[in-house]
Amino acid sequence: MRNASTHAGKGLSAILEKHSDDVVITFAKRTPMGKHRKGQFKDVPVDEMMQALFKATLQHTGLDPRKIEDICVGTCHPPSPAYASRAAALAAGIPHEVPISTVNRLCSSGLMAIRNIAHSIRSKEISLGVAVGVENMTLNARPTPIISEAVDKHLQAHDCIQPMGWTSEMVAQTYKVSRSKQDEYALVSHTRASEALTKGVFTEEIIPIEVRGTVISADDTIRLGVTMESLSALKPVFPDWGEASTTAGNASGVGDGAALCILTTRERALAEGMEILGKWVGSAVIGVEPRYMGIGPIAAIPKVLSLFGLSKEDVDIYEINEAFASQFVYCVEELGIPMEKINPNGGAIAVTHPLGMTGVRQVVTGLAELRRRNEKVLCTSMCVGSGMGAAGIFVNEVPPLHSAKL
Secondary structure (H helix, E strand, O other), rough: OOOOOOOOOOHHHHHOOOOOOEEEEEEEEEEEEEEEEOOOOOOOOOHOOOOOOOHHHHHHHOHHHHOOOOOEEEOOOOHHHHHHHHHHHHHOOOOOOOOEEEOOOHHHHHHHHHHHHHHHHHHHOOOEEEEEEEEEOOOOOOOOOOHHHHHHHOOHHHHHHHHHHHHHHHHHOOOOOHHHHHHHHHHHHHHHHHHHHHHHHHOOEEEOOEEEEEEEEEOOOOOOOOHHHHOOOOOEEOOOOOOOEOOOOOOOOEEEEEEEEEEEEEHHHOOOOOOOEEEEEEEEEOOOOOOHHHHHHHHHHHHHHHHOOOHHOOOOEEEEOOOEEEHHHHHHHHHOOOHHHHHHOOOOOHHHHOOOHHHHHHHHHHHHHHHHHOOOEEEEEEOOOOEEEEEEEEEOOOOOOOOOOO
């Protein structure tokens, strides 16, 4: 089940068909995001964040938690994540009969949580499950990977544990991505996110949560008023590597947050009166050379499109993670996808990139934007630490002229 789909047919018309055994998404929301060290979640651990998200979800949907058959949480760096996730679910009122697991494929962990639940539904082990992506990078920073001397002697093994900033500089240096080009793309992200925040676009995808008596309902990560001049003035954050072109303005933000999707079969959703927001079509994962970790989407997106017989033109919106502008620029230009289709409300450079959250957050954001545009097909993708890429295909199913329940 490395690559599973909701139905065997290929091509755009095939993925738009509806079948009783389709895996559908009936709820997709995220918490607001908090900036690193100074933000609204700076001292809120992932278990408390998840508890609040679970409680808000149950209250909002009216879902009987006894109906949940499995939960999978994508997260990277908190200690004892399975214990913390299980405790959070129990504290939120989810019965002890509901099992839970965690998955860590670094930046794609949230997408892998969705994938795991979808695969369980397709295999008929369950018919309703919850996928979560969560990370608090303020409290749980990336640990320094340690490998043995014998393993470290292998060049690619050595490269795969290097800091992500180093891989950003390697991509910029090898593929000739200039600092000015990185800043240009970063400005697009900052500008789009600022406009979306100002217009209240993100309110549709955010579910307010209550933490310690305070309701948190908006991101505090987006920087208003970013200009090319202000980006150009920033100093490199990795001066000792490559051409030192990565800055705090053209790299993804380090932040905190969580997101959640409820998945079930179409048959069950219709029988129980659940609103169907979208359909999970399938996903793909692939490895790339660790030194150039950031180019993962260049390999993952064509692979997932090929799996389902799609062309890149069949996709209406792409949510491609902006880990660093260096890799994002190269991916966009190599893939040949128009920027109008990519991250229309800004990406991780502007809104931040809580590692485990991102894979679910992209789905929440992308489906919400498809609803606004009355369009159909979403492709999400991200590069993955240690040298991998992942991508997923989803279909919007909210009828035209219908506004999803907020």
